[in-house]
Amino acid sequence: MSTPTGFIGLGNMGGRMTRRLVDAGVDVLGYDARAESITAAGARPAADTAQVAAEADVIFLSLPDSRVVEAVLGGNRGLAATVRDGSVVVDLSTAAPASTRRIHGELAARGVAYVDAGISGGAAAAEAGTLTLMVGGEAEALDRVRPLLGAFASNVFHVGDSGAGHVTKLLNNFLNAIALSATAEVMVAAKKADLDLAVVLEVLNKSSGVNFATLNRFPKIITGDYLKGGLTNTLMLKDVMLYTELIAELGVAGLNATGPLAAFGLARQLGYADEISNTVVDAIGDLSGGVRLSSADASEGDRP
Known part of the structure; x- marks a missing residue:
């Protein structure tokens, strides 16, 4: 047996990546605190992380x-104590x-390679197998797991030594947070100005205000x-906070973090903590007179 x-x-992202591996014919032994997530992704359930460590020589964390x-790595039954010599752990x-x-x-x-692989692209890219990965760690370890990464990622960049993948991910996620929170504010303003939102987006996407949120998020929202x-x-708030800690360590002046910190902090306080970060536009709308970009009841769409 292989x-x-x-x-x-195997949550929102891990479950989707697992499904891509399973559909590619990979035998995946999965563990999640929610057993139903393992089943939904098509993986074989493991009793605990120690079983995963005992049977697998490539282990993904999401x-x-x-x-x-x-916490997963620590303790007598944690991954660090039970993983086999020669294994590769890929932290997504x-x-x-x-x-x-x-x-x-x-x-x-302990003779175990640890690769940090930041991911970008969101749930849709995970389902389509078109994620972008920014990877830190030894090139040899990355080469060993590249065939598996190809099941869910179409772009894999080796960005440096250990930690470089997670540094690059924080830089990317900060720009994502800036674009989303700023575009949310602009779109609430456009709504209150009685503009046609579809036309506004078309203008932005042909102008200097274009960004990932205008191209990929707000046409749906x-x-x-x-x-x-x-x-x-x-x-999202956690990622921005990690970014601020990173630039403090690097001695970089952090002049632009207050906007997304305020926006996603506001969303948490107004009851959107566990909803998709796109709902930051509703949090801003709440403070702007109860504005909603769509006249449709959000419960009838794909909003969580």
Whole structure:
């Protein structure tokens, strides 16, 4: 029997990536706190992370943050204590680079490669297998797992040593947060100015204001489709906070973080904490007189 590939964390993104691996014919041994997530992704269920470590020599992690990654790795039954010599652990989470580098050193001492692979593209790209990966760690370890990465990613960049993948991910996610929160504000203003929102987006996408949110998010949002399965407001706020910690360590002046910190913090406070980050536009709309971009009831669309 061939050696399975392990996958720990089969949530919004991990479940979709697992499904791509399974559909490509990969035997995936999965573990998640929610057993139904494993079944939905088509993986074989593992009793715990120790079973994944015992049977798989390539193990993917897709977890919310460094705190959870460290918890999964720690303890007598944790991954770090049970993973086999010669294995490769690929961390697809958005994590603190300092934690990533520390874990890399601890696992390297046990003969285990630890690759940090930041992902971009969201749920739709995960389902289509067109994610972009920014990878830190040894090139040899990356080459070993490239065939598996190809099941869910069409762009794989080796950006440097351990931690470089997660650094690059934080830089990217900060720009994503800026674009989303700023575009949300602009679109609420356009609505209050009685402009045709579809025309406004067409103008923006042919002008200097074009960005990922104007191209990919708001054409759906203005119809009431908030797009399921993406980063929540809580996780977006976490990523921006990690970015501010990173630039503080680097000695970079942080002049632009206050906007997205305020926007996604507002969304959390107004009850959108666990909803997709696209709903930040509703949080801004709430403070702007109860504005909604679409006249359709959001519950009839794809809003969580």
